Amino acid sequence: MATIDRQATTLALAHALSAAERGLAVIPLSRTKLPALRSPHRTGPDPAGPRRPDPAGPHCHGECGRFGHGVYDASTDPARIRRLFAAAPWATGYGIACGLPPYHLIGVDLDTKSGTDSSAALRELALRHLFTIPETVVVLTPSGGRHLWLSGPPDVVVPNSAGRLAPGIDIRGAGGYLVGPGSRTGHGVYAAAPGTAHLPPAACPPSLLRLLLPPPRTGRPAPSAPGDHGRGLVHFVLCAHEGQRNTRLFWAACRAYENGIGPALADPLTEAARHTGLSEHEARATIASAARMTGRRP
The missing domain is CATH 3.30.2250 (Prim-pol fold)
Known part of the structure; x- marks a missing residue:
């Protein structure tokens, strides 16, 4: 098993170095897909009493100079990558930051x-x-x-x-x-x-x-008038060319149902789709699919 692990580590290092040549920063991973090096700030026994957490632990992203900070150890420097893998000879994979x-x-x-x-x-x-x-x-x-x-x-x-x-x-x-x-x-x-x-x-x-x-943390903007929004969606469908008619109809119907005006726009959207060449059956089926996709009933 040790031989297989060494071979896996050697292959992982080779792949990691190849990725670094492409500009991808890497870290060694264990077989569990977790970073192979444990945090140097993990809780340990204190001779004077109970365990104490390292106060630098949660806030250190590698400033301490030691390995074990997960993705913050990632590097494209071949020498540093070799040192990372040397510190984790059990690593069988690598992560790309x-x-x-x-x-x-x-x-x-x-x-x-x-x-x-x-x-x-x-x-x-x-x-x-x-x-x-x-x-x-x-x-x-x-x-x-x-x-x-x-x-x-x-x-x-x-x-x-x-x-x-x-x-x-x-x-x-x-x-x-x-x-x-x-x-x-x-x-x-x-x-x-x-x-x-x-x-x-x-x-x-x-x-x-x-x-x-x-979503941006701003005040909620005033919603546009449903009538204006509905007319815009109908116009969007009317402007569809062959090859994009069904896609535009589906998109417009999804937006309509997400904004609570789907039922009111079902007939206008169907009529607009018929105007572009879709049959009423195709249009109704697409609108119903959009309603299901958005969690609304057609």
């Missing part, structure tokens, strides 16, 4: 353990919010899930979240990390999907980026 230059990496984790089809949920979101996932790095997980690598803007901080975007979809942002391809865990090996290993992380679509950010 998100939110750091040059890519300001955002990880979209499509999980399979939640019992939901996270890939279908992402497609639904893309349809509702009119974005497409560009060609980018895709990492296949041992459980059958996928990690999509996207690049964010340098002046935007994307937070970590679990299931907020949709069930089964977790986001790795600033302060988080992704398990790098080539890492070995207790459940198997992470591997880049064929044809994606050497791609740069693609830019995150603006519509998706807006969904990943927390």
Whole structure:
């Protein structure tokens, strides 16, 4: 077993160094996917009495000069990476820190353990919010899930979240990390999907980026008049060209139901869709699908 572990550590270090050459900051991980080095500030016995917490612990992000600060240890410096792995000879994988230059990496984790089809949920979101996932790095997980690598803007901080975007979809942002391809865990090996290993992380679509950010902490703006909003949605459908009619109708219907005017706009949206060439049956079915997707009854 020791030989296998040494081989796994050697491979993990090689993959980590390769990632660092691409500008990705890395840390060693254990088989549990957790940082391999424990915090130097963890609670320990005190000879003079009961255990005392290290007051610097929760606030230290590596300023103490020691290893064991999780993602704050991440580096692209080969010498530092070798020292990190030398301090953790049990490491069998590596993590890639998100939110750091040059890519300001955002990880979209499509999980399979939640019992939901996270890939279908992402497609639904893309349809509702009119974005497409560009060609980018895709990492296949041992459980059958996928990690999509996207690049964010340098002046935007994307937070970590679990299931907020949709069930089964977790986001790795600033302060988080992704398990790098080539890492070995207790459940198997992470591997880049064929044809994606050497791609740069693609830019995150603006519509998706807006969904990943927390709402601004400002006073609630006065809602626009429902009539004006409804007319705008109908006009949006009327302007659809062939090939985008159903997509525009679905998007407009989702917005209508989210704003509480779906039932009142069902007939005007249907009529607008018929004007663009959809049949009434197709239009009604799409509007009903939007109502279900937003949790409303058509």
